[in-house]
Amino acid sequence: MIDVRLLDAPFLPGQYVSSFTKAHPGLGAVCTFVGEVRGEGEVQALELSHYAPLTLPGMQELATSAVARFGLLGILLIHRTGVMHPGEPIVCVSAAATHRRAAFDATDFAMDHLKSNSWFWKREQRAGAWRWIEPRGEDYADLSRWD
Amino acid sequence: MAARLVFLGRLQDVAGGAEREVGPGALADILTTLSPELALAITDERVRWALNGELIGEHGAIDLADGDELAFLPPVSGG
Numbered sequence: 453m454i455d456v457r458l459l460d461a462p463f464l465p466g467q468y469v470s471s472f473t474k475a476h477p478g479l480g481a482v483c484t485f486v487g488e489v490r491g492e493g494e495v496q497a498l499e500l501s502h503y504a505p506l507t508l509p510g511m512q513e514l515a516t517s518a519v520a521r522f523g524l525l526g527i528l529l530i531h532r533t534g535v536m537h538p539g540e541p542i543v544c545v546s547a548a549a550t551h552r553r554a555a556f557d558a559t560d561f562a563m564d565h566l567k568s569n570s571w572f573w574k575r576e577q578r579a580g581a582w583r584w585i586e587p588r589g590e591d592y593a594d595l596s597r598w599d
Numbered sequence: 600m601a602a603r604l605v606f607l608g609r610l611q612d613v614a615g616g617a618e619r620e621v622g623p624g625a626l627a628d629i630l631t632t633l634s635p636e637l638a639l640a641i642t643d644e645r646v647r648w649a650l651n652g653e654l655i656g657e658h659g660a661i662d663l664a665d666g667d668e669l670a671f672l673p674p675v676s677g678g
Contacts, residue, residue: 503607505652542678543677567676567677568675569675570675573607584612
């Protein structure tokens with residue numbers, strides 16, 4: 453199954469992963485990654501914005517291409533939008549496959565594409581001031597591994 | 600009726616808002632009505648454009664009609 457969601461409120465990744473894995477009885481492998489707002493430093497909040505006409509359709513295309521590329525049984529992609537605080541999940545990817553390598557690789561592939569090839573814009577608040585986060589060179593290098 | 604420009608990410612700060620209504624017409628003419636800073640920012644080659652939810656391959660001549668939405672998408676940062 454392909455399950456792609458854009459959520460504008462805090463979520464518990466375990467709930468979604470649990471129903472996702474139950475939809476694939478007898479799967480050989482499932483790999484899950486959860487990214488959270490880091491608590492270090494002086495970051496008070498993070499805000500993710502998106503563009504509705506492109507963001508969810510783009511995530512659906514990403515899910516479909518990951519399933520085809522790695523021969524998955526299914527994939528779960530969840531991304532938050534809106535304002536988040538340290539410790540809150542931002543993103544959750546779970547890939548189900550018959551063998552572990554495909555599940556690991558598909559999760560890595562999906563995260564690299566969500567970080568630097570999906571329609572999201574991130575800014576963080578420090579000492580009360582908001583600052584836009586520019587993509588980093590290493591994000592592009594990670595993405596280029598899949599070309 | 601009017602057309603709408605949508606500014607994503609840091610372009611919102613340059614534009615002073617997430618969107619702006621503009622009169623229908625040629626984009627080249629509309630650009631002259633914006634601040635030079637904003638016109639420069641949205642025509643930067645790293646900024647992608649989407650007309651009515653469809654990405655445009657290259658920045659080119661566009662005529663905006665009533666109800667059209669042209670979005671300006673700077674480099675992304677998700678995850």
